[in-house]
Amino acid sequence: MSVIRLLVLGAVRQHGRAHGYQVRNDLEYWGAHEWSNAKPGSIYHALKQMAKQGLLVAHETAPSTAGGPPRTEYEVTEQGTEEYFRLLREALTSYDQKPDVLSAGLGLMVDLEREEALALLERRLASIEEWRKAVTEYYVPENGPGELGHIGEIMDFWVHSADTGAAWTRGLVARIRGGAYTFAGEGEPFVGVLAEGEENPYATRQPHPGDAE
Amino acid sequence: MSVIRLLVLGAVRQHGRAHGYQVRNDLEYWGAHEWSNAKPGSIYHALKQMAKQGLLVAHETAPSTAGGPPRTEYEVTEQGTEEYFRLLREALTSYDQKPDVLSAGLGLMVDLEREEALALLERRLASIEEWRKAVTEYYVPENGPGELGHIGEIMDFWVHSADTGAAWTRGLVARIRGGAYTFAGEGEPFVGVLAEGEENPYATRQPHPGDAE
DNA sequence: GCGACGCTAGTCAAGTTTGACTAATGAAGG
DNA sequence: CCTTCATTAGTCAAACTTGACTAGCGTCGC
Numbered sequence: 001m002s003v004i005r006l007l008v009l010g011a012v013r014q015h016g017r018a019h020g021y022q023v024r025n026d027l028e029y030w031g032a033h034e035w036s037n038a039k040p041g042s043i044y045h046a047l048k049q050m051a052k053q054g055l056l057v058a059h060e061t062a063p064s065t066a067g068g069p070p071r072t073e074y075e076v077t078e079q080g081t082e083e084y085f086r087l088l089r090e091a092l093t094s095y096d097q098k099p100d101v102l103s104a105g106l107g108l109m110v111d112l113e114r115e116e117a118l119a120l121l122e123r124r125l126a127s128i129e130e131w132r133k134a135v136t137e138y139y140v141p142e143n144g145p146g147e148l149g150h151i152g153e154i155m156d157f158w159v160h161s162a163d164t165g166a167a168w169t170r171g172l173v174a175r176i177r178g179g180a181y182t183f184a185g186e187g188e189p190f191v192g193v194l195a196e197g198e199e200n201p202y203a204t205r206q207p208h209p210g211d212a213e
Numbered sequence: 214m215s216v217i218r219l220l221v222l223g224a225v226r227q228h229g230r231a232h233g234y235q236v237r238n239d240l241e242y243w244g245a246h247e248w249s250n251a252k253p254g255s256i257y258h259a260l261k262q263m264a265k266q267g268l269l270v271a272h273e274t275a276p277s278t279a280g281g282p283p284r285t286e287y288e289v290t291e292q293g294t295e296e297y298f299r300l301l302r303e304a305l306t307s308y309d310q311k312p313d314v315l316s317a318g319l320g321l322m323v324d325l326e327r328e329e330a331l332a333l334l335e336r337r338l339a340s341i342e343e344w345r346k347a348v349t350e351y352y353v354p355e356n357g358p359g360e361l362g363h364i365g366e367i368m369d370f371w372v373h374s375a376d377t378g379a380a381w382t383r384g385l386v387a388r389i390r391g392g393a394y395t396f397a398g399e400g401e402p403f404v405g406v407l408a409e410g411e412e413n414p415y416a417t418r419q420p421h422p423g424d425a426e
Numbered sequence: 427g428c429g430a431c432g433c434t435a436g437t438c439a440a441g442t443t444t445g446a447c448t449a450a451t452g453a454a455g456g
Numbered sequence: 457c458c459t460t461c462a463t464t465a466g467t468c469a470a471a472c473t474t475g476a477c478t479a480g481c482g483t484c485g486c
Contacts, residue, residue: 020466040466042444044465069450106367109363139244154244157319158316168370233435237435252474254437255473257437258473262471284434
């Protein structure tokens with residue numbers, strides 16, 4: 001699963017209706033350009049593609065209020081909402097060792113109810129455990145480890161990552177169970193997007209000047 | 214940087230001369246299909262592209278000895294060797310939080326001399342430290358953390374990953390400094406590729422049957 | 427003696443990602 | 457005024473990735 005679709009659906013959904021540039025700014029607000037491949041090209045592509053597939057509807061809109069080419073606003077369809085929750089649940093559950101996917105899941109988890117988020121994270125812990133068992137059983141050669149030479153370090157690195165990742169997840173579960181954060185259906189939700197015209201307080205040092213990394 | 218080029222260059226270089234299917238098998242031997250995007254399509258694409266760019270030379274070869282279409286053998290050029298070491302050094306040094314790149318670097322690090330590998334890993338530690346300082350200084354809002362709401366968990370996750378990653382790297386440095394493994398110029402190198410016809414002892418449960426994940 | 431199956435060695439189209447480029451507006455400076 | 461510059465909003469070609477497909481050859485069973 002590519003993380004872009006999840007992020008874009010999450011951003012559009014929180015606005016109700018949003019154009020590409022707004023999504024782009026939200027993702028920067030979330031810091032997503034630092035930990036995922038959220039670049040303008042990918043974002044606009046995802047919007048168009050998902051519109052073509054019926055996950056979003058595109059409303060043609062008049063030339064923008066503040067310079068630049070005319071902008072298109074998007075809205076999430078029912079089908080898109082389904083897909084959004086499918087992706088979100090998968091992001092929180094599966095241990096496919098892609099940290100950007102988990103990060104996106106963390107940013108959007110409050111769209112779920114507290115109990116469900118907890119259940120998904122527990123499932124995640126179980127699947128890490130399962131992965132660990134499969135790998136260590138499978139890759140330990142007859143004559144003990146070390147027979148693999150330095151190649152064994154790769155496995156050791158992955159196992160270490162899995163273990164520390166699991167430990168961190170257990171901490172998160174404890175915080176959520178202890179009442180942290182506001183989940184779906186618990187009153188005033190946390191505002192995770194920028195209003196039209198609002199400035200990003202966590203903008204990168206050099207805000208995209210003509211883009212180019 | 215995409216990890217595929219590094220892996221493919223490393224594999225071809227160890228053979229001296231190799232065709233695509235051989236590279237594909239080596240990467241499976243290394244377990245790369247588990248922790249990177251090393252799929253047939255990507256591998257063959259990388260071979261062709263790098264041949265076009267002069268990093269590899271392609272030798273047309275007669276139809277294979279054991280069925281299948283005629284195969285092309287590749288060899289690393291001088292330019293390709295330069296690029297290989299550039300990529301390898303970068304993989305070991307930079308903390309761009311992509312674990313597959315580090316994994317590839319670990320698998321190929323013995324192509325460097327021990328002292329250089331150690332120096333690169335120390336640089337890696339320094340750059341993790343630097344990243345950590347920048348992020349924590351920059352992202353902590355005036356009114357303390359927690360103002361970010363659940364979004365703060367994303368940062369916490371990344372900082373935790375950086376810290377545990379650094380700890381693991383320090384362990385690796387200690388092992389290498391303690392004399393583990395055989396690096397370049399230290400006699401008989403570890404055999405990291407499969408000879409023609411040799412079977413992969415760590416093959417996945419179901420060896421690629423018609424491919425398809 | 428032939429048909430099914432698996433292995434060898436790839437190709438290909440569709441989709442995605444990248445990095446650089448464009449074009450319109452408005453504000454600031456001289 | 458008029459040039460320069462940042463901001464808004466997005467396009468585009470080239471490269472890369474993905475998953476499914478192809479085709480030759482051996483061999484095993486019956």
